[in-house]
Amino acid sequence: MSGSRLSAIAGAALAFQLCAAPLLAQGLPPAKTLSGYQETASLETGDSVTEDLALDDQRVRGVLSFPGLEQAVAPWFAWKKRLNDEYGLKLQFSYQSSRQTLSDTLGEEDAAAMRLQLQGSWDLLGRGTKNKGTLTFRLEERQRLGTAIPPTKLAFEYGGIKPSGGFSDFGFALTELAWRQSLMEGRLRFVVGKISALSWYNGHALSSSLRGFQNLALQSSLTKPAPGRGIGGGVAYEFSEHFGVVAGIHDANAKTADNPFDTIDQGEFYKSVEFRYWPTNRDMRRWDVVRLQFWQQDALKDKGVPESKGVTFLASRLLQDRWFPFVIAGLSDGKSTVMKKDFTAGLGVGIDTQHRAARDIFGIAVNWGEPSNDLLREQVTTEAFYALTLVQNVVITPSVQWVRNPAASTAFDDVFTFGLRFRTTF
Structure with missing residues (x-):
């Protein structure tokens, strides 16, 4: 399927499709689904x-x-449910865009890009x-939206070394x-293929x-490698x-858009072993978890990167179905990673709304990092966002990022990145 065909599908659907963009509150009790998809014991997070x-x-x-509009598009989700019930096939389409603007810059001031996705899972054995x-x-399909660079490159315009957003081109x-x-019985699982x-x-x-934080430093430790x-x-x-x-085990030289x-x-x-402790019940594993990872990466000969290793730690907990504190830390030998040491503390808050049976979410986190390059400054990165479900299946998220002491430049001591993200799924 070509990128233009995907764009046509999204363009036709965006005018009327409404999608659930769940955030923090979906773990407790399960919300009613649109297509009957059930929660799975996923081992992954994020993207x-x-x-x-x-x-x-x-x-x-x-x-x-818009009850009338929701009723009009109900057959779409009913068709998706039949696909899953009869064939074990789940499908999801989504469109998301992000625009970011800098308070200070050495070059470009704005960045914007879109991501159009068609993804799914097909139970072929043991359904x-x-x-x-x-x-x-x-x-x-990932493309810039009227700017010279995408958000993945914007931080470099003021001397930052941590991407301010996950939207590339x-x-x-x-x-x-x-x-x-x-x-x-599900206790042993494996995966193989082209994966993250x-x-x-x-x-x-x-x-x-x-859905959550845009700055990569607040999503996980940057003391571990990041192959495509x-x-x-x-x-x-x-x-x-x-x-x-x-x-x-993963290809350390992989590039997401290239032939693997x-x-x-x-x-x-890149090889990793991560030990996980879940302090509560199985349904809460997405939120209540302690992770301890040990990793090692082979020398990358063509890039001149020596063999490297490190360790990361993460702990998070959902309290009172509202408060989501988390901490992240990492330490590496600094030979193949952006950071040699880093630490992050953050909080997600489910915001009750009086006029609707839903929750918005507010998130704030701060990260300190010591770059692997000793010539660079220690950088502090803070982000705050508010995810608002505008209509069913459509979420808009304003955000602000504050970088103190950009690592690769002394031109600025403080730089702000103002962002607006849009997402719809169907």
């Missing part, structure tokens, strides 16, 4: 196919309500059981094609450029309801 399918199908009312085999996939690409298999190396480790419930989506594999085993381990077979033959890998 992952499994998370999107589970979260975006839940019904969340918006500030505005309806805990030992199922599933094919997951994602097609994406690589064009059209197949960014995931993977087989996921569960065994031993980022969403598996050291992430929390608001680690998403599409490429060929990789992983295995997970649950020793008990409260303790498990996830181990994976172009780099895998270099034989240079």
Whole structure:
């Protein structure tokens, strides 16, 4: 399917489709779904196919309500439900855009980009059981929207070294094609294919450029490597309801939009083992978790990067179905990562609304990082955002980022990034 065809699908649907853009409040009790998709025991967070399918199908009312329009588009979601019931196929379409503006700059002042996605999962073996085999996939179109650079490059315009947003402009690409298999009644799971190396480790419930924090430093530790989506594999085993381990190996040279077979033959890998402790029940694992990751990356010969290693830590908890504190920390030898040391503390707050049965979410977090390059300054990054469900399935998110002491430039001591994100799924 071409990028233009995907754009045509989105253009036709955006005029009338309404989608649930769930945020923090969806873990407790499960909300009514649009297409009957059920929550899954996903091992991933952030920008992952499994998370999107589970979260975006839940019904969340918006500030505005159009019952007639919702009734008119109900057959669309009913068709998606039939696909899942009869064939085990889940589909999701989404459109999201982001625009960011700087208070001070050495070059470009604005950046904007869009992401159009078609993604899904197809249960091909053991459907309806805990030992199922599933094919997951994602097609994406990413383009700039009238600016010279996308948000992924904007921070470099003032000397920052942490991307201020996850919106790039690589064009059209197949960014995931993977087989996921569960065994031993779901206690043993593995995945292999073209997958993300980022969403598996050291992430929390608001680690998403599409739903939560946009600055990558507030999503997970930047003391670990960040290869693109490429060929990789992983295995997970649950020793008990409260303790498990996830181990994976990924192509260290992968570039998300490129052919994954172009780099895998270099034989240079990023390897990780992450131990997880879930202090409460299975339904709360997305929020209530402690993660301890150990990683090692081979030397990247063509890039002149020596072998490296490090450790990351994350702890988060949802309290009173409202308060979501989290902390992140990381330490590496600094040979292959942006940061040698970093620490993040953050808080998500579910905001009750008197006029509707839904919640908005406010998030704030601050990160300190010591760059791997000793010539750069220690940088402090803060972000605050408010995610507002405008109408069912449409979320707008204003945000502000404050960077103190941009690491790669002494031209400014303080720089602000003002952002506005839009997202709809159907």
